[in-house]
Amino acid sequence: MRTELQLLAVLVALLVGLVAGKGWERYRLKDGRWVDRRRLRDTPHYMLGLSFLVDQQVDQAIDELTLAAGAGGQVLEIQMILGNLYRQKGQVSRAITIHQALLQRPSLAPLEHAYVLLCLGLDFRHGGFVDRASEAFREVLRIDPRNRHALLNLQKLHEEQHQWREAVEIRSQLASLDTRSHDDSQPILGFLRNQIGLQRAAEGDVVGAIRSFEEAIDVEARTTPAYLNLGDLHAREGRPADAIAVWERLVDASPDRAYLAFERLEQAFYSRGVPQRFVDLCQRLIRQNPQDWRARLALSRHLSAQDQPRPAYEVLLEALPHHPHGLAIHQEIWQVLSTLGLEPALVQRYRDLAREAVFYLDPHVCTRCRYRSTALLWQCPQCHDWNSFVEERTTPAKVMADLAREIE
Numbered sequence: 001m002r003t004e005l006q007l008l009a010v011l012v013a014l015l016v017g018l019v020a021g022k023g024w025e026r027y028r029l030k031d032g033r034w035v036d037r038r039r040l041r042d043t044p045h046y047m048l049g050l051s052f053l054v055d056q057q058v059d060q061a062i063d064e065l066t067l068a069a070g071a072g073g074q075v076l077e078i079q080m081i082l083g084n085l086y087r088q089k090g091q092v093s094r095a096i097t098i099h100q101a102l103l104q105r106p107s108l109a110p111l112e113h114a115y116v117l118l119c120l121g122l123d124f125r126h127g128g129f130v131d132r133a134s135e136a137f138r139e140v141l142r143i144d145p146r147n148r149h150a151l152l153n154l155q156k157l158h159e160e161q162h163q164w165r166e167a168v169e170i171r172s173q174l175a176s177l178d179t180r181s182h183d184d185s186q187p188i189l190g191f192l193r194n195q196i197g198l199q200r201a202a203e204g205d206v207v208g209a210i211r212s213f214e215e216a217i218d219v220e221a222r223t224t225p226a227y228l229n230l231g232d233l234h235a236r237e238g239r240p241a242d243a244i245a246v247w248e249r250l251v252d253a254s255p256d257r258a259y260l261a262f263e264r265l266e267q268a269f270y271s272r273g274v275p276q277r278f279v280d281l282c283q284r285l286i287r288q289n290p291q292d293w294r295a296r297l298a299l300s301r302h303l304s305a306q307d308q309p310r311p312a313y314e315v316l317l318e319a320l321p322h323h324p325h326g327l328a329i330h331q332e333i334w335q336v337l338s339t340l341g342l343e344p345a346l347v348q349r350y351r352d353l354a355r356e357a358v359f360y361l362d363p364h365v366c367t368r369c370r371y372r373s374t375a376l377l378w379q380c381p382q383c384h385d386w387n388s389f390v391e392e393r394t395t396p397a398k399v400m401a402d403l404a405r406e407i408e
C-alpha cells in the first residue's frame with residue numbers, strides 16, 4: 001500500500017513538474033534527434049495509459065504506456081512509470097533493468113536523475129536489497145537534500161533493521177523541512193526515541209535508557225509506551241515512588257490510555273500500603289469521562305479483591321452499556337455473580353442489560369489505512385504508521401432503536 005502511495009506521489013510530482021515546465025523543455029535532444037513531447041498528445045495510448053493507472057488496472061496501463069513509449073520516442077517519464085508498474089506487479093528485476101538503463105542516458109537533468117534514482121531505490125527496497133536501496137536513496141539526497149520521499153524511505157529502511165538512532169537522525173532532517181513536516185514528525189520521533197530507550201535498557205545502560213524515555217515524552221507527551229517503560233525501569237531499579245510518579249503522568253497526559261498503567265499502579269499502591277489511592281484514581285477517571293468502562297472494570301476488580309462484591313457488581317453494570325462486547329466485563333460479572341450465589345434478582349438485571357447490547361469484534365482501527373485489530377497496536381502492521389489506532393465507540397442497541405424510530 002505504501003509503495004503504491006509513493007508511486008502515485010512520484011507520478012503526481014512528475015506531472016506537476018511537466019505542467020510547470022521547470023527544467024523541462026518541449027523539445028529535447030535525445031540520442032541525436034529531437035523529441036517533441038507534444039507528440040504524446042497525438043497518440044491515445046498515453047492518456048489511456050494514465051486513465052488505467054488511476055483505476056489501478058496495472059496490466060492495461062502497461063500495455064497502453066508501452067505503445068505510447070513507442071510512439072513518443074522513449075520519453076523518460078513513460079519509461080520511468082513503466083518501470084514502477086513492473087515493480088508494483090512484483091517484476092522487480094525488470095523494473096531495475098528499466099530504471100538502470102534510464103540512468104545511463106547522457107543528458108539527464110539533476111531533477112530527472114534524482115527521480116530515476118528514487119525509483120531504483122524503491123525497486124531495490126521492494127526486492128529486499130537493503131544496502132543498495134539505502135545507497136540509492138542517499139544518492140538522491142546528495143542531488144536533492146530536501147527530497148522527502150528519499151528521507152522517508154531511508155527512515156523506514158532503518159526502522160526495519162531496528163537502527164533507531166539512524167532513523168531518528170533521518171526523521172529529524174525530514175522534520176526540519178517545514179512546519180507541517182515538523183508537526184507530523186513529533187509523534188514518530190517520540191516512538192523512535194522510546195525504541196532507543198528499550199535498546200539501551202536491554203544493553204544494561206539504565207541512565208541512557210531513562211534519558212531516552214524522558215526525551216520521547218518531551219518530544220511528544222502522548223508517547224504512551226515511554227511512560228510505561230520508564231516506570232517499569234524505575235520499579236526494577238527499586239524506586240517505586242518514581243515509578244508511580246511516571247505512571248501518574250501517563251494518566252494525566254493520556255487518560256484514554258491510562259488503563260495500561262492500572263495493574264502497575266494498583267500493585268504499587270498496594271505494596272506501599274495506600275490501596276485507597278487506586279480507588280481515588282479510578283473514581284477521578286470515571287468523573288472525567290463517564291464512558292470510561294476500563295476504569296470501572298479496574299475499580300470493580302479492586303473492590304472484589306477487597307471483599308466488596310456488591311459495590312463491585314454495581315460498578316460492572318455501569319460499565320457494561322459503554323462496552324457491551326467486552327468479554328472481560330462479562331467474565332467479571334459472572335465471577336462476582338457466583339461469589340454472590342447467583343442471586344436471581346441480580347442475574348435478571350444483568351440479562352436485561354445485556355439484551356440491549358451490540359456485539360462486535362476488532363474494536364481498534366487504524367485511522368490511516370482502516371486496518372482492524374483486537375489489540376491496541378503502536379505501529380500498524382499494514383501501513384507501518386505509528387500510534388494510528390483509535391477505538392471505535394459502540395452505541396447501545398436501545399439508543400439505536402430509538403434513533404430508528406425517530407427516523408421513521
Ligand SMILES: [Zn+2]
Pocket residue numbers: 366367368369370371380381382383384385388
Ligand atoms: Zn495502518
